[in-house]
Amino acid sequence: MLANTKDILIDAQKGKYGVAAFNVYSLETVQAAIKVAEQENQPVIIALGERYFPTVDVEGFSAMVRAMAEKASVPISLHLDHAYEKQSIIRAIRCGFSSVMFDGSAYDIEKNMRLTKEIVEIAHMAGVSVEAEIGSLAKGAFSDEEEGDGTLTDPETAKKFVEETGVDFLAAAIGTVHGMYKGEPKIDMDLLKRIRQVVDIPLVLHGGSGTPEEKIRQAIELGIGKINVNTEVSMAAVSHLQKYFKNKEIAHLSSVMEDMQLSIEPVMTKFVKLFSGK
Numbered sequence: 001m002l003a004n005t006k007d008i009l010i011d012a013q014k015g016k017y018g019v020a021a022f023n024v025y026s027l028e029t030v031q032a033a034i035k036v037a038e039q040e041n042q043p044v045i046i047a048l049g050e051r052y053f054p055t056v057d058v059e060g061f062s063a064m065v066r067a068m069a070e071k072a073s074v075p076i077s078l079h080l081d082h083a084y085e086k087q088s089i090i091r092a093i094r095c096g097f098s099s100v101m102f103d104g105s106a107y108d109i110e111k112n113m114r115l116t117k118e119i120v121e122i123a124h125m126a127g128v129s130v131e132a133e134i135g136s137l138a139k140g141a142f143s144d145e146e147e148g149d150g151t152l153t154d155p156e157t158a159k160k161f162v163e164e165t166g167v168d169f170l171a172a173a174i175g176t177v178h179g180m181y182k183g184e185p186k187i188d189m190d191l192l193k194r195i196r197q198v199v200d201i202p203l204v205l206h207g208g209s210g211t212p213e214e215k216i217r218q219a220i221e222l223g224i225g226k227i228n229v230n231t232e233v234s235m236a237a238v239s240h241l242q243k244y245f246k247n248k249e250i251a252h253l254s255s256v257m258e259d260m261q262l263s264i265e266p267v268m269t270k271f272v273k274l275f276s277g278k
């Protein structure tokens with residue numbers, strides 16, 4: 001069923017499990033995410049990044065995802081990931097996204113707070129929930145996210161930020177990276193614990209790819225409800241396609257796409273199972 005991201009995350013918080021937010025870029029990636037969610041009987045968040053707006057028919061995409069979600073046997077929501085522009089957020093709200101992320105993490109905290117508050121006011125009028133970020137993630141390997149400076153979230157700033165902005169979910173930077181880790185992951189669980197002590201809204205972990213399973217389990221235990229996954233899914237598809245084309249010189253696009261979807265489903269399943277605690 002088509003669900004609201006906030007409801008999905010409040011349920012996750014109560015049940016102490018995590019929900020995957022899969023970045024998608026095509027029909028096949030959406031189909032895979034919904035199929036895996038149904039197979040595992042878990043909710044899933046379909047996330048489209050603002051960076052794809054120039055090439056994606058956002059209104060058409062939203063209509064398609066929402067129609068597919070309505071038929072699903074589990075809660076599925078549609079989320080706008082990493083949006084920097086107010087216009088993109090308004091566009092997403094207008095065409096039915098249930099939650100949006102305003103990423104003001106590159107600004108100083110006062111400006112991030114002011115702009116986030118403005119977005120929260122607009123989004124809440126439309127019944128849409130808002131994710132924000134303070135601190136930022138560094139960029140690892142194979143990611144197509146923007147470069148970040150890798151600044152950890154300060155708990156007291158997080159508390160003030162949540163109180164002042166009225167934001168619904170907070171992305172906490174605790175040392176995960178966007179993409180695959182270039183060295184040993186340095187994830188600060190004690191920092192997460194301290195953030196959770198002062199912030200009671202659902203917390204979001206960006207940079208799910210490559211993060212050790214044990215760290216993910218601990219993070220969920222400490223209050224992470226939404227975990228974003230992008231790079232590992234993309235890598236599975238790309239490496240599969242490379243092998244595919246080595247073995248087949250001539251292929252029809254329809255079977256290439258079908259095969260690509262099959263190659264990402266096991267990766268999504270791994271994450272959904274892990275997050276659900278199964």
Ligand code: 13P
Binds near residue numbers: 179
């Ligand atoms: P990964 O690419 O590391 O999975 O991170 C995805 C993400 O955080 C999207 O916002």
